[in-house]
Amino acid sequence: MIPLILRVGVCLVAHALMIQHISAQNLVPNPSFELVIDDPEFRPTGVNRSVDWFILLFTTEFFHRSYAAVASVPANHRGFQEPYMGDGYAGMIVYPLDAREFLAVQLTAPLEPGEVYTLSFQVCLSERSKFRTDDFGAMLLHNRPEQDSLSRYYYSVKNLEGRVLSDTSGWMEIRGQYLAEGGEEYLLIGNLYDQARTTFEETGVENALPWAYYYVDQVVLERCGETGSSITQLPPKDTVICDSGSAMLEGLPDADGYYWVGEGIEPVLQTRRPGRYTLNHYYGCDILQQSFTVETDGCFCDITFPSPSRLPAELRALPSRNVESYKLELFNAAGQKVWSGDQESLSQTKLSLAAGIYFWRARLDCFRELDQQPFQRTTSGRILFVD
Numbered sequence: 001m002i003p004l005i006l007r008v009g010v011c012l013v014a015h016a017l018m019i020q021h022i023s024a025q026n027l028v029p030n031p032s033f034e035l036v037i038d039d040p041e042f043r044p045t046g047v048n049r050s051v052d053w054f055i056l057l058f059t060t061e062f063f064h065r066s067y068a069a070v071a072s073v074p075a076n077h078r079g080f081q082e083p084y085m086g087d088g089y090a091g092m093i094v095y096p097l098d099a100r101e102f103l104a105v106q107l108t109a110p111l112e113p114g115e116v117y118t119l120s121f122q123v124c125l126s127e128r129s130k131f132r133t134d135d136f137g138a139m140l141l142h143n144r145p146e147q148d149s150l151s152r153y154y155y156s157v158k159n160l161e162g163r164v165l166s167d168t169s170g171w172m173e174i175r176g177q178y179l180a181e182g183g184e185e186y187l188l189i190g191n192l193y194d195q196a197r198t199t200f201e202e203t204g205v206e207n208a209l210p211w212a213y214y215y216v217d218q219v220v221l222e223r224c225g226e227t228g229s230s231i232t233q234l235p236p237k238d239t240v241i242c243d244s245g246s247a248m249l250e251g252l253p254d255a256d257g258y259y260w261v262g263e264g265i266e267p268v269l270q271t272r273r274p275g276r277y278t279l280n281h282y283y284g285c286d287i288l289q290q291s292f293t294v295e296t297d298g299c300f301c302d303i304t305f306p307s308p309s310r311l312p313a314e315l316r317a318l319p320s321r322n323v324e325s326y327k328l329e330l331f332n333a334a335g336q337k338v339w340s341g342d343q344e345s346l347s348q349t350k351l352s353l354a355a356g357i358y359f360w361r362a363r364l365d366c367f368r369e370l371d372q373q374p375f376q377r378t379t380s381g382r383i384l385f386v387d
Helices: 013-025 147-152 343-347
Strands: 004-006 035-037 061-064 088-095 103-106 116-125 131-133 137-141 172-179 186-190 200-202 212-223 231-233 237-242 247-250 257-260 268-271 275-283 286-297 323-331 337-342 356-367 374-386
Touching: 088 131, 088 186, 116 137, 131 212, 137 172, 172 257, 172 275, 186 212, 237 247, 247 286, 268 275, 323 343, 337 343
Parallel strands: 231 286, 237 286
Antiparallel strands: 004 035, 061 088, 088 212, 103 186, 116 172, 116 212, 131 200, 137 186, 247 268, 257 275, 275 286, 323 337, 323 356, 356 374
16 A cells, blocks of 8 residues: 655645635545655656556656655756645646657546536646647546547647647646536546647757646636536537538637537537537536537539530430449430430440430439448439430
């Protein structure tokens, strides 16, 4: 069993009462990393174990005033920073992605369905960092997070896009609301974007360490507001896309925050998948919720015929790329069928018809580009034959 020491500095009474108030509501255990390992094993990379918190891959670090110099507070091998609160904090690489690290913890209780929660935590960029970024946030999960599943994870709460986390002397807060599905009991903190989507800039620091390294402190997850929250349903929206196209689904422009359920936190969602999407607009603790239904049409399941065509001639069909086969019928102006067949017989036939306008109807056998599933479509048109 790991022996624990709770080290708390002398604080003003009001400060102590504030900590007690936060602890009574906060679902994050050891939120400011005050519980420490007694006589931990020190490594060149620092201390990568902590009470309650766990890591994924690599060496997320934990710092405390009681630890040896390499992992102490305020000076340590990653830089110099006083804690936001208390005597400890964590540290992690957020960029580049081949070295990024994560913080994870099991909550003291699962989230209640339909409840709105506020998540906040403090971050500070190490002054030894070569890079800084705005891509930093957290996800609430039902199951324990795993390194191999990172590509499937998305933000529940994220730092604002374009708000670069650049402060090396003070703390910057990341804060947002989250409508619980119910049963979420793990919190994961870090950069959940892939390399292509992560935005960063160089700090210009000489002899810097080759990453964006951030200290993390005071992680709080609590119910939003003292009087609860309201959820208002907005009228749904529908849109149709081609099988190989995409839809741009846009939220209201004035919300404090956004959450596409199961998708992410941007105000605009671009998707190629048909289905129903739900967007929560956060206005403080209140939510305006809107659903979007995306349907696909056979945009690339079509056929055309050059018109006019000269008689007698082979009728040349121009199917689109997703047409695998088709059957064709030709009708004269009186509605009488004058020819029918498939694409093979059409290519071997010279039509001997009177000049004039004819109507055609084609049944197409196609496949969807997204899932390669077959489907059929019937389409029609007219063609002019001339002598």
